[in-house]
Amino acid sequence: MSTTTHIALFASLVLVSQSAAMAGVFYNNPGAAGLEHPRAAMAQAGLVRVKPGGKASFYANIVKAGCPSLTPACRRRGYLLPGDVAVAAYVTGAFTVVEFVGAKGDISDGAIETRLLERIETPKPSPSDWIGHWQSGDEQDIVITRTSDPSVLSFRGDATWGGHDKWRVEHGGVNLGDFAAYVKPVGTWGGFVAGLDVEI
Numbered sequence: 001m002s003t004t005t006h007i008a009l010f011a012s013l014v015l016v017s018q019s020a021a022m023a024g025v026f027y028n029n030p031g032a033a034g035l036e037h038p039r040a041a042m043a044q045a046g047l048v049r050v051k052p053g054g055k056a057s058f059y060a061n062i063v064k065a066g067c068p069s070l071t072p073a074c075r076r077r078g079y080l081l082p083g084d085v086a087v088a089a090y091v092t093g094a095f096t097v098v099e100f101v102g103a104k105g106d107i108s109d110g111a112i113e114t115r116l117l118e119r120i121e122t123p124k125p126s127p128s129d130w131i132g133h134w135q136s137g138d139e140q141d142i143v144i145t146r147t148s149d150p151s152v153l154s155f156r157g158d159a160t161w162g163g164h165d166k167w168r169v170e171h172g173g174v175n176l177g178d179f180a181a182y183v184k185p186v187g188t189w190g191g192f193v194a195g196l197d198v199e200i
Contacts (some may be wrong), residue, residue, distance in 0.1 A: 045088060060095055061110055062092060068110075094114055105136075105137050156180045
């Protein structure tokens with residue numbers, strides 16, 4: 001069974017089972033870019049590094065009216081330092097929307113001036129580069145393993161939202177989700193080819 005659902009790994013889900021600096025983002029709903037198809041929304045996605053110089057301030061994304069723009073109303077308290085590496089999701093005007101994972105796994109996101117960033121060229125991954133245990137904080141988790149078909153991988157993922165909100169925990173308001181599927185990666189993309197009830 002095939003579907004039109006697509007996935008992409010590109011760097012806020014951090015690979016925790018290897019010491020190598022492999023990282024990626026499981027990004028299946030890029031609607032913030034105002035584009036319906038994931039490939040279109042992620043055409044500018046990739047890794048970026050803050051250029052030498054001063055701090056790169058975060059600005060509110062398009063979820064706030066009139067932002068991002070170089071105004072006090074849009075500017076946020078957070079910032080990145082020269083050399084910090086982040087995931088760029090898309091470009092809007094003079095800004096690039098990024099997500100940054102700190103040393104302790106804390107995630108910061110927002111818009112940063114594109115002129116302060118430089119692209120990091122990464123090699124095209126092979127199917128084996130996807131394999132591992134990926135996490136984003138302690139509420140998102142994906143395990144990718146081999147199957148008997150070298151071109152197909154097994155994906156299992158679990159996620160919660162609101163697990164750190166005391167009120168939600170006490171009142172049963174934590175959102176839960178999971179998925180399991182076989183995926184055939186092609187570069188940085190892959191399509192769900194079958195549910196795990198089909199043995200490969």
